[in-house]
Amino acid sequence: MPPDVRETVEAxxxxxxxxxxxxxxxxxRIAVLAVAAAILLYAAPPLVATGxxxxxxxxxGATAVIGYLYLTRRYVPAKYLVPGTVFLIAFQVFPVLxxxxxxxxxxxxxxxxxxxxxxxxxxxxxVRQAPGSPEYQLTTALRGGELVFLLVDPAxxxxxxxxxxxxxxxxxxxxGVTGKVLRAPGVTVLTAPQAAARGxxxxxxxxxxxxxxVKANGLSRAVEGRAALVYDAGCDCMRGEGGPWRADGSQGYxxxxxxxxxxxxxxVNVGLANFARVLTNxxxxxxxxxxFGWNAVFALASVAGTFGLGMAVALxxxxxxxxxxxxxxxxxxxxxxxxxxAMLLVWRDMFNRDFxxxxxxxxxxxxxxxxxxxxxLAVVLVNLWLGFxxxxxxxxxxxxxxxRELTEAAAIDGATPWKAFRRVTLPLLLVALTPLLISSFxxxxxxxxxxxxxxxxxxxxxxNPQVGGxxxxxxxxxxxxxxxxxxxxxxxxxxxxxxFAIVAIVSAVAFRRTRKQEEVYA
Amino acid sequence: xSKRALGVAALATLALTACGGSDPAAPSAxxxxxxxxxxxxxxxxxxxxxxxxxxxxxxxxxxxxENGVTVEVKEISKDNQQTxxxxxxxxxxPDVMVGAHDWIGNLVQNGAIEPVNLxxxxxxxxxxxxxxxxxxxxxxxxAPYAVENIALIRNTDLxxxxxxTIEDMVATGKKLKDDGKVQEILCLPVAQKGxxxxxxPLFAAGGGKLFGSTPAGDPDPKQxxxxxxxxxxxxGKLRELGEKGDGxxxxxxxxxNYIPSFAGKKCAFLISGPWAMTDVKKGGFGxxxxxxxxxxxxxxxxxxxxxxxxxxxxxxxxxxLAQEFVTNYVTNKDVxxxxxDADPRPPxxxxxxxxxxxxxxxAGKFMxxxxxxxxxxxxxxxxxxxEPFGIAEAGVxxxxxxxxxxxxxxxxxxxxxxN
Numbered sequence: 040m041p042p043d044v045r046e047t048v049e050a051x052x053x054x055x056x057x058x059x060x061x062x063x064x065x066x067x068r069i070a071v072l073a074v075a076a077a078i079l080l081y082a083a084p085p086l087v088a089t090g091x092x093x094x095x096x097x098x099x100g101a102t103a104v105i106g107y108l109y110l111t112r113r114y115v116p117a118k119y120l121v122p123g124t125v126f127l128i129a130f131q132v133f134p135v136l137x138x139x140x141x142x143x144x145x146x147x148x149x150x151x152x153x154x155x156x157x158x159x160x161x162x163x164x165x166v167r168q169a170p171g172s173p174e175y176q177l178t179t180a181l182r183g184g185e186l187v188f189l190l191v192d193p194a195x196x197x198x199x200x201x202x203x204x205x206x207x208x209x210x211x212x213x214x215g216v217t218g219k220v221l222r223a224p225g226v227t228v229l230t231a232p233q234a235a236a237r238g239x240x241x242x243x244x245x246x247x248x249x250x251x252x253v254k255a256n257g258l259s260r261a262v263e264g265r266a267a268l269v270y271d272a273g274c275d276c277m278r279g280e281g282g283p284w285r286a287d288g289s290q291g292y293x294x295x296x297x298x299x300x301x302x303x304x305x306x307v308n309v310g311l312a313n314f315a316r317v318l319t320n321x322x323x324x325x326x327x328x329x330x331f332g333w334n335a336v337f338a339l340a341s342v343a344g345t346f347g348l349g350m351a352v353a354l355x356x357x358x359x360x361x362x363x364x365x366x367x368x369x370x371x372x373x374x375x376x377x378x379x380x381a382m383l384l385v386w387r388d389m390f391n392r393d394f395x396x397x398x399x400x401x402x403x404x405x406x407x408x409x410x411x412x413x414x415x416l417a418v419v420l421v422n423l424w425l426g427f428x429x430x431x432x433x434x435x436x437x438x439x440x441x442x443r444e445l446t447e448a449a450a451i452d453g454a455t456p457w458k459a460f461r462r463v464t465l466p467l468l469l470v471a472l473t474p475l476l477i478s479s480f481x482x483x484x485x486x487x488x489x490x491x492x493x494x495x496x497x498x499x500x501x502x503n504p505q506v507g508g509x510x511x512x513x514x515x516x517x518x519x520x521x522x523x524x525x526x527x528x529x530x531x532x533x534x535x536x537x538x539f540a541i542v543a544i545v546s547a548v549a550f551r552r553t554r555k556q557e558e559v560y561a
Numbered sequence: 562x563s564k565r566a567l568g569v570a571a572l573a574t575l576a577l578t579a580c581g582g583s584d585p586a587a588p589s590a591x592x593x594x595x596x597x598x599x600x601x602x603x604x605x606x607x608x609x610x611x612x613x614x615x616x617x618x619x620x621x622x623x624x625x626x627e628n629g630v631t632v633e634v635k636e637i638s639k640d641n642q643q644t645x646x647x648x649x650x651x652x653x654x655p656d657v658m659v660g661a662h663d664w665i666g667n668l669v670q671n672g673a674i675e676p677v678n679l680x681x682x683x684x685x686x687x688x689x690x691x692x693x694x695x696x697x698x699x700x701x702x703x704a705p706y707a708v709e710n711i712a713l714i715r716n717t718d719l720x721x722x723x724x725x726t727i728e729d730m731v732a733t734g735k736k737l738k739d740d741g742k743v744q745e746i747l748c749l750p751v752a753q754k755g756x757x758x759x760x761x762p763l764f765a766a767g768g769g770k771l772f773g774s775t776p777a778g779d780p781d782p783k784q785x786x787x788x789x790x791x792x793x794x795x796x797g798k799l800r801e802l803g804e805k806g807d808g809x810x811x812x813x814x815x816x817x818n819y820i821p822s823f824a825g826k827k828c829a830f831l832i833s834g835p836w837a838m839t840d841v842k843k844g845g846f847g848x849x850x851x852x853x854x855x856x857x858x859x860x861x862x863x864x865x866x867x868x869x870x871x872x873x874x875x876x877x878x879x880x881x882l883a884q885e886f887v888t889n890y891v892t893n894k895d896v897x898x899x900x901x902d903a904d905p906r907p908p909x910x911x912x913x914x915x916x917x918x919x920x921x922x923x924a925g926k927f928m929x930x931x932x933x934x935x936x937x938x939x940x941x942x943x944x945x946x947x948e949p950f951g952i953a954e955a956g957v958x959x960x961x962x963x964x965x966x967x968x969x970x971x972x973x974x975x976x977x978x979x980n
Contacts, residue, residue: 148941149670151650160672160875164700174680232629238881256678257885258628264678302670302698302941322976393745393813394822408753409812409959497753501956501966504949504973519977522948525667525941526643 068109071122075105101125142313142532148525149304150291157305158270161277161293164303165267169251172263176218177255179234179241180226186240189220189228190253190261198223201246201253201261219259234258268301277301313533323519326506331541334484334511337419341483342476344423349430350468354460357438368435375428383492386421390493408494411508418509422489426479437471438464473553480549481542490514512538605632605882609659610641616903617659620896624886630879632886642667649673649876656877657886662694662868663937665702670941674872675880676700683892688928691909694868694936699777703870704887705909706897710864710931711759711834713854717847719743719829726857727766730830731802731809737829745828746808751958752815755951758865758937759832760799760810764954765935766855766862769795771946772938782942782978787950788971796953796963798856805960812955835906835927850926866934868909942978949973 079102086095108117144150152160175190188201191214198212198220212223220228234241235258246253251265268279277284277293284293284301291307292300317323352371356364374382389396390407398405408414441464449459483489490496496507496514506515516538520531605625609617614636625632635655637644642664648654650671658674668674679701684692691705713730715723719737724730734746749763750756769792773784786792802809814822823831824844831837832853841848853862871887873880890896897913900906907924908914918925937943953970957963 148646148667151646151671156672160669163675163875164669164672164698166676167700168678231627235628235630235882238879241881255881255884257888258881259885259889260678260680262678302666303672304670322973388815388817391813391815391818393811394818395813406812495754497952497955499754499952499956501953501959501961502969504952504956504969518948525944 071109072106075102075109078102138532138535141529142536143308143310144306144529145291145304145309145312145527146306146529146532147527149302150306150529152305154286154291154305157293157303158277160303161268161301162266162270165279166251166254166264167267169248169263169265175253175261175263177257177259177261178220179229179237179255179258180220180223181229182226186237186244187226188244188246188253188255188261189223189226191218191220193218200226201244203244203246205247206253231258309529313530314536316530317533317537320519322505323516326515330506330510330512330515333415333509337415337422337509337511338480338484338486340419341422341426341486341489342480344419345426345430345479346434346472346476348423348427349432350434352427353431353434353438354464357435359443371431372428374424375432379425379488380492382425383421383488386417386424387493390417409498411498414494414498414509418489418493421493422483422486425489426483430479433472433475434468437468440471441467474550477546477549477553481546484511484542484545485513485538486511487513487517491517512541605630605657605879605886606655606877607632607634607657607659607886608637608641608645608655609634611636611638612904613659613900616900617896620890620899624890628882628885630882645874646671646673649874652876654874654876656874656879656883658872658874660870660872661937662703662705662870663939663943665695665697665872665939666941667944668872669697669702673875674702675875675884676702677704677871677873677884677887679704679888679892683888686892686911687909688911688914690866690931690934690936691868694866694939695870697939703868703872704892705868705870706891706900707869707906708866708909708928708931709834709836709869709906710866710927710934711762711832712850712852712864712927712930714823714831714833714837714841715849715851716823716826716829716844717849719826719846723849723851724830724854726854727763727802727859727862728857730854731807734809734828734830735807743826743828745811745814745822747810747830747832748814748819748823748828749810749832750814750816750819751810751812751955753812753955754948755954755956755958756816757947757950757954760954761935762832762853762862762864763799763802764792764795766853766859767795767798768792768860771943771950780938780940780943782940785946785971785974785978787946787953787974788967793964793967796957796967798859799954800957800960800963803958803960810958812958835923836904838905838923850923850930852930852932861933864931864934865937866931867937869906945974945977 079098082098083095086098105121108114108121173192173194176193178189178191180187180189182200182202185202189209189212190199190201190206191197192199196214198209198214199206200209200223201207209223213221215221222228229237241255241258244255246261248263251263253261253263256262266279268277268282268284270276271278271283274283275286276282281299282295284295287294287300288307289309290300290304292304294300355361356367387408388394392398392404392406392409395407397403397407405413407417445463445467446459449463450456454462490509490511491514494507494509496510496518498509499507505518510518516531516534520527520534605621607617607621614634617634621632621634624630641658641660645654645658645660646668650673654673665674677695684701687705688708691708692701694708695701695703695705713723719742720733724733731746734743737743738746750759770786770789772780772782773786775781799810800806804811819831820833820837820840822828823833823837824840826844826846831841853864855862871891873883873887877883892910894910894913894916897908897910898916901908901913901917901924905921905924907928908917914924914928918928938946949970953966956966
């Protein structure tokens with residue numbers, strides 16, 4: 040197989056005459072076909088094993104289409120479109136659809152699996168050792184081909200044989216000092232490794248008794264247990280203590296007459312309930328505007344700050360008389376090159392009032408992350424430090440594309456350097472960079488790490504632990520979805536849908552305005 | 562001609578890649594092959610945090626040899642509980658999970674673990690609090706191996722006598738601070754968002770309570786008492802110790818800096834657990850470990866007790882082996898001691914603790930400090946308490962009104978429990 044598929048795919052995209060069959064052309068086709076075949080061979084066996092025939096059909100169909108496309112000489116545009124489309128579906132369309140569908144369920148802690156799994160978990164969890172029953176020593180054995188339990192009562196040393204039919208006495212068995220049966224008539228005793236290899240069979244064997252059933256507990260002990268709760272398909276309920284607990288399909292729980300529910304639930308479709316909760320929850324609706332306002336300020340300040348500083352530095356280094364630009368560039372890229380994860384934590388500690396570097400260097404006693412104003416200033420500063428190298432890089436790139444003659448011409452026409460920048464350079468820069476600024480805004484609007492790793496949304500006023508001074512919509516809703524009631528994926532997905540809508544609207548408006556701007560400058 | 566050549570070439574490569582491409586599938590096919598070929602097989606997968614992997618591996622290997630199976634101890638270093646839940650749900654989880662007992666409630670409601678059946682004899686070998694901690698809804702869900710709680714660790718070079726009350730401790734700390742011997746009165750992490758775990762003994766000493774109790778003595782999620790009168794009084798006590806009061810509790814002291822500060826002799830008193838001892842010993846001064854004192858005339862300063870346990874995964878591939886390993890193997894004294902050597906948290910087995918105590922007095926002292934402690938509530942509802950409680954704590958430490966902070970925390974907790 041080729042070492043790197045991307046290389047060859049790129050190679051195939053270089054324009055070349057159609058009739059010429061070059062090595063790169065052949066290699067690229069082979070590469071695509073090889074990848075498709077490899078994915079097929081990799082993904083098919085698990086799909087067959089789990090019996091997901093629809094998935095298998097899709098996989099086979101897709102592989103067949105790809106195979107046909109790249110073996111024929113026709114459909115040239117499709118050859119270029121297909122890999123991109125596949126990645127688009129796998130990494131964009133599918134996650135978005137999955138998020139949206141999750142928003143209509145109660146998927147989360149307590150509701151992770153299906154109903155059958157919940158019933159199994161409830162029944163198994165309710166099994167209690169039968170009162171007064173012996174703690175059997177277990178030896179596993181074979182009677183013919185059938186697995187049986189040899190049970191030794193540690194108190195009486197009496198040996199009994201347990202099979203699917205029940206318990207029966209087993210006279211003549213020889214018991215060792217550890218309580219294991221060494222030999223017994225009519226059966227072959229299994230050694231530890233032999234027993235270990237039959238783990239599944241051992242777990243599956245249930246020996247019925249009067250009050251319950253004997254099940255293996257590991258390889259060397261067995262316990263007579265009784266399930267306190269048993270599922271009854273007739274009434275679709277769990278019968279037993281505290282019950283009957285009726286299945287409630289609307290909330291995915293077994294509920295009793297008193298309105299209590301069993302701990303283990305299952306995933307159900309809850310319709311628009313998650314969306315309704317977002318809209319009607321007083322803590323969300325009550326603080327939404329405040330958080331949204333600060334969120335917009337944070338995103339705008341981050342973009343404006345990083346762009347301003349990055350552009351200023353890029354302009355300074357772009358000046359023809361500037362020397363040692365390479366060294367400066369390397370130094371400026373450093374914050375961008377370091378993992379922001381670690382840097383954010385370092386900054387958080389630097390802003391510590393009593394032990395932080397910032398106060399020590401400046402001789403201040405400011406509780407940076409403890410007051411709303413200073414905390415907001417701090418997170419914007421940190422984000423500025425982390426973000427400006429990127430803006431510096433893209434501005435440097437865009438500046439190279441602006442011919443120097445333009446600014447020279449402006450100077451000859453009598454424009455001051457400021458005017459030349461304001462009227463010539465900046466508009467040309469913005470044409471190239473506005474899409475990046477918009478995407479930077481969208482990114483910072485949801486910049487979870489920048490807040491969570493520094494202030495965690497705080498400082499929090501003591502009278503309201505839900506909404507902190509630097510909370511963005513994403514950190515605030517993360518707290519609602521995961522901070523308190525365990526993980527609530529369904530609810531979190533509904534919130535993401537709302538945030539997605541907000542960011543999409545803001546970006547769409549911004550792009551529309553850019554287009555107008557481009558028309559003006561064009 | 563060229564067209565055909567190309568087609569042939571492509572088909573040939575397809576055939577070639579078909580052979581090469583089956584490589585990824587090979588590992589999944591291998592186990593079933595060896596299952597029939599080898600005399601015995603099976604595979605036990607254990608997930609543990611980085612600290613325990615090394616200690617567990619020799620015992621896992623020994624268990625493997627005895628039972629003719631391969632045992633794999635895998636290191637999970639982040640978000641262990643969530644990783645375990647997600648993997649279990651997908652069917653790619655372990656057979657045995659190592660974790661803290663307060664996960665039990667959440668793991669049970671997600672059907673991720675199964676009860677562990679210990680004999681009366683085995684139960685008697687553990688300390689009472691360890692068994693109490695792993696019992697949830699009347700069932701034992703884990704085999705405990707270490708018990709940990711926080712205590713007062715004191716620099717005996719600076720403060721030779723154990724303080725009888727919190728007031729004593731603050732007075733000593735203040736005096737040392739005024740003399741310029743230390744910079745802080747007390748090293749107890751508060752941070753901007755509070756730290757419910759570390760402050761709980763002081764909160765309890767001030768008369769505060771998180772939950773009421775059920776008739777069986779377990780915390781009752783239906784009675785949240787964070788906003789109760791006693792809790793308001795306790796928050797008031799914390800305010801007096803806070804930044805507008807004695808200055809013993811400060812939001813600038815965080816989980817990252819509190820142990821290094823104590824080890825660097827910046828404070829004479831540290832409230833922390835066994836995990837701090839490696840750093841404390843490096844500090845090179847005399848120290849002693851005593852129970853956290855209470856306020857004068859206050860309630861007992863009960864710390865939270867956390868019990869590290871082995872769980873049997875409900876969706877594991879090899880449950881029989883997992884049960885065997887958890888119930889009959891790790892409840893063994895030698896395993897407990899090896900885990901202690903790898904990471905000094907007092908063993909839950911009384912016999913192992915006695916042996917460890919003889920060699921290392923600290924373990925016994927921590928155990929004594931947690932004797933009357935409260936097992937961290939394992940009920941899933943506890944997740945709703947940590948954050949609002951911590952924020953209320955940080956609020957009063959900064960000088961906020963205790964009644965308002967307690968009421969707000971109560972309201973938040975009630976709100977999230979209702980949903």
